[in-house]
Amino acid sequence: MVSSLAPQKAAGTQPSIRSKRRAIWGNIWKFKTLYLLSLPGILFFLVFKYVPLLGIVIAFKDYNLFKGVTDSPWAGLKHFQRMFEHYEFVDILTNTLLIAFYDMIFAFPAPIILALLLNELRKVIFKRTLQTVIYMPHFLSWAVIAGIMIEILSPSGGLINRIIEMLGFESRYWLGEESYIRSILVGSGIWRDAGYGTIIYLAALAGINPSLYEAAEMDGANRWKQTLYITLPALLPTITILFLLQIGNFLDFGFERVYVFLNPLNSANADILDTYIYRVGLVEMQYSYTTAVGVFKSVVGLILIVVANQLSKKATGNSLY
Template sequence: MQGGVAAEDRGAFNQKARLAGPATKNLRRYWDLYLIMIPGIVYFLAFKYAPMWGVVIAFQDYNVFAGITGSEWIGLKHFIDMFHDADFFNIFRNTLLISLYKLVWGFPGPIILALLLNEVRHMSYKRLIQTLAYLPHFLSWIIVAGILNNILSPSTGIVNEVLGWFGLEPVFFLADPSWFRTVLVASDIWKEIGWGAIVYLAALAGIDPQLYEAATVDGANKWHQLRHITLPALLPTVVILFILRLGHVLDVGFEQVFVLYNPMVYGVADVIETYVYRVGLTQAQFSFSTAVGLFKSVIGLILVVASNKLAKKLGHDGIW
């Protein structure tokens, strides 16, 4: 009996050794790559996972001096106050509208740019266009805000100068509630369209050129090639990026709104991120602002999970 148990133990040990063998071998063989991973792992642990402990203050009456462990636990009170706040629903509506505008007009932009660049055969011209399209991504929103203020100025801006040539009255775009969201969405598209096209250009570069050659031999024109080869090959990348984009549907972009808005457009420009900043930092309501941020994160998680399941039901690859 003891011999049988010993044999089973040896068998289990040998099986574990066989399973651990490839992992140990890979660790020794690719030690330099694992070493490079360490700063990234430390970054995510320190700045992404460790701060999650602070989420508990959304359920507390947080006191800075008492700390998390010493603050009073009040449950869902902040969430109830959030939904009873007269300003919250207008802020939520602004956030949702601006985000949907960016999704409807901004998400297809990089796809269209990548498709257009993919058809350019003159490499020097193609690189020039790519460089000009990528450049705005590396500008901070402070610089972009300065550019917009100069271009859209009602007195000296070139846009209003052109409007004057046609006998139209000057428009203060950044202080007009009917124009502010348009400026916000258009400036975001201009700034990020080139950078967003990189992923789609990489996906287009992976398409087998023989498919286009065979389609040409069969008499397919550019439109047919786009419809039956390019778009189907690009669709998996589009689906994955769209799912990830839905996870940030309530992330309008704090810096952009903060540097562009002003009291005259608060009614259409105040969003969740600026609301959290104003309530959390300027009014020191840390627990309430954390509850609002947690609500936004939960909405994003629900959208990602739901869209991922829908994508799989439609036959596409999800993100997991």
């Protein structure tokens, strides 16, 4: 009985597999234009994100540049142990966490607030002009941004110090005092990227049904209540997704963003994991050790985004996956 049913089951399974394959290839052919458009992005992630993952093995070896990855001797968890025992690592990790936390608190809400303010403007020409002006800093490199900020904060002739002197106070060397460098890093990031970040939020605001505002206005709701009970709930899914994406990059503040402002006077509060990896890994050629630091960053980011995604799914119903 069993032997007589087995061939029928196998015969029925094979056509189903073939039909699924035909359906998959049929969908690919049907949407071939979209797949071709996405091909550069797929290749980018393959070449620059997934292929470099093979280099993680260096963190578990005593990598020798001349022996190569395969012939270098295994070291186990030696470099991870050294990372946590190194006297500089705790201070650098603290700097990274504090700067990333300040950036989350002050820089993340900035595009939301800016988009809400722009959405209230009624003169289209003024609104478009203002949008263009606040978008422009995003297209400047961090080297240019740093040059502008250094000139503005210059102790001799800088705009900020001139205003301070006009008010009767003494000028300061802002970039030479470690107590100000974190504020400068976060503030320059807000100036550069807040305007560009409003694009997504303005697109989400454009999708809100105007009849909701009309009904609320007829019920006596002012602009503040309309924002509180209509606009912000409509923006919540977008805010949640972008917040989760930023959580995943919590320790990845950016090498070039900090390095252009770094000097011996402020490095105690500004040296982060990215600049530490550059200094120790590339300059001092300690490749295995700094690869271990990079793996630590990636693992922490993965844990943060998984935990935050689960909390967001339970609290708001919105998540990345």
